[in-house]
Amino acid sequence: MPSVVGHFAIPLASRIPRAFPPRLLVTGLIASMLPDADTIGALFGIERGTLLAHRGVTHSLAFALVVAGIAVLGSRWLQVRAARAGLFVLACALSHPLLDLLTNGGPGVMIGWPLSDARVFAPWRPIEVSPIGAAFLSARGLTVVASELVWVVAPALMVALAARRAHRK
Numbered sequence: 093m094p095s096v097v098g099h100f101a102i103p104l105a106s107r108i109p110r111a112f113p114p115r116l117l118v119t120g121l122i123a124s125m126l127p128d129a130d131t132i133g134a135l136f137g138i139e140r141g142t143l144l145a146h147r148g149v150t151h152s153l154a155f156a157l158v159v160a161g162i163a164v165l166g167s168r169w170l171q172v173r174a175a176r177a178g179l180f181v182l183a184c185a186l187s188h189p190l191l192d193l194l195t196n197g198g199p200g201v202m203i204g205w206p207l208s209d210a211r212v213f214a215p216w217r218p219i220e221v222s223p224i225g226a227a228f229l230s231a232r233g234l235t236v237v238a239s240e241l242v243w244v245v246a247p248a249l250m251v252a253l254a255a256r257r258a259h260r261k
């Protein structure tokens with residue numbers, strides 16, 4: 093594993109800061125994790141399967157668009173043009189529910205809200221669903237990380253490298 097990761101990580105790490113100001117990168121990172129803020133709903137008695145329960149409203153395309161809209165409004169602070177801020181943050185925010193669609197457990201994803209309240213999955217679900225909290229530090233947690241490396245990290249790095257190559261030409 094380190095060979096693959098190390099191979100891609102170093103050239104990527106040295107190139108990314110030039111294309112993406114740190115504020116934009118951090119905002120993208122937050123946008124990609126923000127949908128799971130809905131997990132705190134359980135502490136406040138939000139019932140499973142309802143709009144505000146895990147993988148509900150915050151996992152919709154509409155939510156990702158709102159987050160991207162906020163990035164557009166804040167593009168000056170993010171030190172990039174509005175279109176770039178919006179597209180980058182949209183991709184980050186939307187990647188979260190799209191990846192959840194590919195997991196093999198947990199509740200379905202309300203990706204089509206408000207047009208549809210249906211909780212759905214993709215027909216093909218290769219990603220191991222992540223156990224929550226301390227259970228993550230277990231053999232099962234390792235299986236999840238391995239599964240994510242194969243199905244998420246490797247393809248993402250390949251797309252990033254291909255995009256960079258295309259950009260240089």
Ligand SMILES: [Zn+2]
Pocket residue numbers: 127128147151188189192
């Ligand atoms: Zn999620």
